[in-house]
Amino acid sequence: xxxxxxxxxxxxxxxxxxxxxxxxxxxxxxxxxxxxxxxxxxxxxxxxxxxxxxxxxxxxxxxxxxxxxxxxxxxxxxxxxxxxxxxxxxxxxxxxxxxxxxxxxxxxxxxxxxxxxxxxxxxxxxxxxxxxxxxxxxxxxxxxxxxxxxxxxxxxxxxxxxxxxxxxxxxxxxxxxxxxxxxxxxxxxxxxxxxxxxxxxxxxxxxxxxx
Numbered sequence: 001x002x003x004x005x006x007x008x009x010x011x012x013x014x015x016x017x018x019x020x021x022x023x024x025x026x027x028x029x030x031x032x033x034x035x036x037x038x039x040x041x042x043x044x045x046x047x048x049x050x051x052x053x054x055x056x057x058x059x060x061x062x063x064x065x066x067x068x069x070x071x072x073x074x075x076x077x078x079x080x081x082x083x084x085x086x087x088x089x090x091x092x093x094x095x096x097x098x099x100x101x102x103x104x105x106x107x108x109x110x111x112x113x114x115x116x117x118x119x120x121x122x123x124x125x126x127x128x129x130x131x132x133x134x135x136x137x138x139x140x141x142x143x144x145x146x147x148x149x150x151x152x153x154x155x156x157x158x159x160x161x162x163x164x165x166x167x168x169x170x171x172x173x174x175x176x177x178x179x180x181x182x183x184x185x186x187x188x189x190x191x192x193x194x195x196x197x198x199x200x201x202x203x204x205x206x207x208x209x210x211x
Contacts, residue, residue, distance in 0.1 A: 018183075026183060043103040058094070060101045067094060070105040073130060077107070080126040084112050106132035116141045119161075121149050128152035134181075139164065151175040160186035 016029040029051075043063060052062050060067045069077065077093050088096045100109035107130045117123070117138035124147065127133060134157040141164035150172055153159075156179060176185075 058097045058100075060094070060099075064103050067101055067103075068105050069094065069099075069101055069107065073105070073107050076126060076129055080123070081110070083118070084110075100135075102132060106130070108132050109135035109137075111135075111137040112139050113137070116164075118142060119147065121147055124149050124152055134158065136160070138162070147172045151178045154178045155181055157181055158184045160184075160188075162188040 011030050013029040013031045016027070017025055018027040019025050050059055050063050052059060055062060068074075074093065077099065082093070084098050085093075085096060086098070090096070093099060094101075098111050098113070099107060100111075102108050110127070110133065117140045119138065119140045119142065127136070128149075133153075134155065136153065136156055136158070137160040139162040154175075159179070159182060179185075
């Protein structure tokens with residue numbers, strides 16, 4: 001990425017870069033640079049997210065010029081998550097920024113910043129059918145009566161939920177300790193709530209609570 005390693009400090013955002021105990025970056029944020037050559041080796045890496053800020057195209061179109069979801073996952077999105085279209089003009093789900101895919105056409109990230117996510121046992125069941133989904137960032141304003149199968153998403157690496165109407169279901173995160181791959185957990189709520197069984201979070205890097 002750079003020829004002179006001494007210059008890395010000038011483009012790395014240290015406030016958002018997270019390292020393990022050896023100093024290797026688990027999350028690397030680079031600023032003030034618009035052009036990074038992406039080799040085929042990088043594009044084939046699993047569970048890798050590319051974040052290009054201030055870009056008009058969806059992130060996956062900057063990684064691959066002609067990305068396409070595999071048929072099974074495309075059908076799942078069309079049948080169960082098309083309501084996340086929000087203000088997108090295009091009918092093509094591959095034009096929507098709320099879905100990110102890897103170079104093989106698998107959904108790896110879902111973000112519902114502008115549209116309310118329908119959090120329920122049914123929606124979690126549908127999400128569990130995306131085997132490569134690792135990042136989930138949702139906003140929900142619906143009253144959550146009872147969600148009992150949240151552990152089906154235990155392969156997530158990053159989870160962020162914004163509860164606009166507060167937290168109604170104390171059992172929702174009962175099994176959150178099963179999320180052994182989770183590196184970041186962001187929970188936003190206007191009301192306090194209790195989370196139990198966090199003793200299994202061996203790899204969790206940070207938890208944020210907003211009341």
